[in-house]
Amino acid sequence: MKTPIILILCALVSSCESAAQPKGPVGALGAVVHLYKDYSWEAVLDEPLLSGTLTAEPRSTLERYFDSTLVALILKDRTCSEAAKAICNLDFLPIWDAQDPPGLTVRIVLGEDSTTVVATVRNATRVDVSQLKYRMVKTAAGWRVQDISYNSHPSLVTLLRGQP
Numbered sequence: 001m002k003t004p005i006i007l008i009l010c011a012l013v014s015s016c017e018s019a020a021q022p023k024g025p026v027g028a029l030g031a032v033v034h035l036y037k038d039y040s041w042e043a044v045l046d047e048p049l050l051s052g053t054l055t056a057e058p059r060s061t062l063e064r065y066f067d068s069t070l071v072a073l074i075l076k077d078r079t080c081s082e083a084a085k086a087i088c089n090l091d092f093l094p095i096w097d098a099q100d101p102p103g104l105t106v107r108i109v110l111g112e113d114s115t116t117v118v119a120t121v122r123n124a125t126r127v128d129v130s131q132l133k134y135r136m137v138k139t140a141a142g143w144r145v146q147d148i149s150y151n152s153h154p155s156l157v158t159l160l161r162g163q164p
Contacts (some may be wrong), residue, residue: 007050042093045102066146090159095132097132104122105124119132
């Protein structure tokens, strides 16, 4: 009789402990962390080579991470590239600020306010450091990327609009 009660108590304590543990970052920071968790394979996996990239995903996937304006710009650039059979405005992976992300690492922190997230991308074999500032917007569906600013070239929105 004591054994089932002890087992039930252990199960309850265990479930309470796991429920009390934080589930990770929330808000704008959590949204960017989630993005990198979902697409870290782009920088981590050398083999097997997986096809596609974040910007090649269907509209429904893009809408999980980006606001409607940025989704439209990404899709417009993709259509342009397909029609021209060449690069239009985007010639790198925007969340890595690189054309070849394997070997990159990222550190993600909240920026100067609750709508800015800073991702510092490092190349393990060189001294390269890129600082990406995510401007986030709260939508009905949750936090979404509105733009990404880079320390070495114009922002993602500026590039996708074809502006220098």
